[in-house]
Every structure is written in C-alpha cells, then in structure tokens.
Amino acid sequence: KGRYKLLRKAYERSEISQNPDFVRFQQEQAHWLGDYALFMAVKDRFGGIPWTEWAEDIRLRWQNALDYYREEMYFEIEFQEYMQFKFRQQWMALKSYANEKGIQIIGDIPIYVAMDSADTWAHPELFQLDEENVPVAVAGCPPDGFSATGQLWGNPLYRWGYHKETGYQWWISRLAYVFRLYDVVRIDHFRGFEAYWAVPFGEETAINGTWKHGPKEDLFLAIEKALGKNLPIIAEDLGVITPEVEKLRDQFHFPGMKVLQFAFESTEESTFLPHQFTTTNCVCYTGTHDNDTSAGWYQTASEYSRDKVRRYMNTDASSIHFDFIRTCLGSIAAYAVFPLQDVLGVGKEGRMNCPGVADGNWAWRYQKEALSDSLAEALCSVTRLYGR
Numbered sequence: 001k002g003r004y005k006l007l008r009k010a011y012e013r014s015e016i017s018q019n020p021d022f023v024r025f026q027q028e029q030a031h032w033l034g035d036y037a038l039f040m041a042v043k044d045r046f047g048g049i050p051w052t053e054w055a056e057d058i059r060l061r062w063q064n065a066l067d068y069y070r071e072e073m074y075f076e077i078e079f080q081e082y083m084q085f086k087f088r089q090q091w092m093a094l095k096s097y098a099n100e101k102g103i104q105i106i107g108d109i110p111i112y113v114a115m116d117s118a119d120t121w122a123h124p125e126l127f128q129l130d131e132e133n134v135p136v137a138v139a140g141c142p143p144d145g146f147s148a149t150g151q152l153w154g155n156p157l158y159r160w161g162y163h164k165e166t167g168y169q170w171w172i173s174r175l176a177y178v179f180r181l182y183d184v185v186r187i188d189h190f191r192g193f194e195a196y197w198a199v200p201f202g203e204e205t206a207i208n209g210t211w212k213h214g215p216k217e218d219l220f221l222a223i224e225k226a227l228g229k230n231l232p233i234i235a236e237d238l239g240v241i242t243p244e245v246e247k248l249r250d251q252f253h254f255p256g257m258k259v260l261q262f263a264f265e266s267t268e269e270s271t272f273l274p275h276q277f278t279t280t281n282c283v284c285y286t287g288t289h290d291n292d293t294s295a296g297w298y299q300t301a302s303e304y305s306r307d308k309v310r311r312y313m314n315t316d317a318s319s320i321h322f323d324f325i326r327t328c329l330g331s332i333a334a335y336a337v338f339p340l341q342d343v344l345g346v347g348k349e350g351r352m353n354c355p356g357v358a359d360g361n362w363a364w365r366y367q368k369e370a371l372s373d374s375l376a377e378a379l380c381s382v383t384r385l386y387g388r
Helices: 002-014 020-028 033-045 063-072 074-100 118-122 160-165 169-181 217-227 243-251 294-300 303-313 320-329 340-344 373-385
Strands: 106-109 137-141 151-156 184-187 195-200 210-213 233-235 256-259 282-285 335-337
Touching (some): 002 074, 020 074, 033 063, 033 074, 033 118, 063 074, 169 184, 169 217, 233 256, 294 320, 303 320, 320 340, 320 373, 340 373
Parallel strands (some): 106 184, 256 282, 282 335
16 A cells, blocks of 8 residues: 555656657557556546446446546546556566576466456456346366365356457457566466356356367467467466367467476376476476475375375485475476475465465565575576586
8 A cells, every 4th residue: 555655656746648658658558558547447436346336337338437437537547557657667677687687487377357357347248248247157167176066266258259250359469468578478277278167157166067168279370370380378287187178288389287296196197297298398397376385285295195205206305395396307398497485495384375265375475585695506506417
C-alpha cells in the first residue's frame, strides 16, 4: 500500500501525457492496455469486488457506460497505464542487464486466465460464458492418485472454435508480448491444448467433468506462421500425460519437464529417473515452485523414498540438496533448473507455493549474505564438471 501511494505521487508529478515514449507505449499496446487500465480503475472504484458483481451497464460493457467511466476516471485510468509503462521500462532494463551478462530469463504463463480478469471482462466472446457472462463450464483436472475428487480450478474455458475463426489472434498477441518480456516461456498445463477437463459450472468438485478436444497442433501452426519456427517454449507436461500430448509436444520440439522429486515417490520405475530419459530435449528440475524444497521433501518423504534416493545418488544425504543439484546437472537433459532454496539447502520453511492453498505463498526471501563466494565456487565447479 505504501508503494502504491508513492507511485501515485510520482504519476502526479510526471506530466506523463507529454512523454513521447509513454504515448508510443500506449499506441503499441493498445490491444490490451486500455481495457486493462479501465478494468483496474473501475475495479478500484467498486472496492475491489469481482467484475461479475459490478453494476450491469459496466459489467456487460454497454457503450454508454464505457464512455462514462473513460471520461469520469480519466486520471485513474492513465495512472494504471503509467504503472504499466514504468514497469515495462524497469523490467526491460533488468532483462538487458541480465542478457549482457549471458543470463537468459525463463518466464511462465498459465494456459488459463482468471475469471476475475480484464481478459474475460473485455473479451467474453473468447470464453465459454453465457449471455450474462456466467461460465458454462470451468477448468480443472480429473480424479487421480493425488486427489479422489480431482482439482477444481474454476478458470473459464476457451471457446476454441471462436479462436480458430480469428486465426488465434489473441494467443498470438499474448505470446508475442511475453516473448519480448522473457527469453524462454514455460506454458503451464500444456496438456490442455490437446484435451482439457471441462467441469460444469456450479459443481463442488471436479468429479463430473469430461474430456474435451483442445486446438491441438492447429494453434501452434498458427503461432509459428505468425512468430516463426523454433519457438522458445518449455511445455509443462506433468501429470497424467497421454501419447497424444507427447506427440503434440514433440511435433514442435518443445522440451518437456523432468522433476527429480517425482522420480523417487513411486515404487515403480519412473520416467523421471535420469537413466530413463530418452531425449536430451527436456528440462531436468530438482523441484519446481509448486514442490517442497529438496531438503524439505527429503525430511518428510517415506523411508522407502529416502532409501532409494541415498542408493541412487550414492550419498549419506548429509547435503541432500546438493545431491539433487548434482544429479540434475549430471543428467542428459539439455537444461537443468533448480531453485535458489536448493542451492542454499533451505528446508520446508522455504517452500514457495502450495497448490490449492490460497494464503501464505510466495513469501520466502533470501538474505544477500547467504550468497557466499564459497557457494559460487561450488556451483561453478559442479557446472564445469558436467559441461554445462
């Protein structure tokens, strides 16, 4: 909140409307910026409630209401645009600095957007909504070994037939923008492009959903035609993956994900074990933002899993976090990724995110003093050892 007040003061002193770079930013990003800024300004005016609970005229985007709010809230809207402009400036400066140091940035986008978002409010035709903009069906995943009732995410589903009619322009614009923000993009829930789990709106669990066909290769062929081949995409292909999903991933040469923690949770032979990797075109992770840290996972794992880890990695587990990193780097995967928590050996207190839990996530921070020269030398040594 304190930062918000300072940003507002900076905006009021900026005379931003006279800045040619800002005007150019408005013009270049007109396909999303105006709707987003209006959405955020109106949302603030209504006390932050979901747009589905706004007054009918603005909820359904009647033209007279849009005209009224755009005039009435001109400065609030421009303030939202100003914040996006400043973020873009600062982010691109950071990205340029990283790239100059030989560092690439991997970004992440979810396959779905939130119901309470500028996307669904501004473009309800893109989603499976009725004439009152109420979802017909929502996203989730079916029951599996982890959840007897599946996962009910609640995101609005895409009206893929309409996207096809537009040449998938919304998706092309979305990816074109994030390709400028990041060097590589990880797309969450990649399997949803092949087939997605649709749950009737109003259901309390995901049990009664059904599989529906996604756009499959048609979407990515359109993206390639617009943005070029060899797209810098990582496919998040975790969960129950079918041969059809693997075929779609491999058709466009997208590297999939191998998470080491998953390799030791089953009594069966796992495709996440490095000796089972069948291609170099994959990314080996010690764990992701949705997992516990490696040390935290080991502390709470079954004795079977801990024993399997010790024997597989030939270790006494005294530095289990580094054992995971070394195993990850030593795999044939083209890319190896591990969170800073694993570099530092942080336990479960460093877990970044618990899926399905709304509060208490993304709160972990490191102290600058923790990044020691000895730690850098150890990482450098093991990186060179495995030729990475």
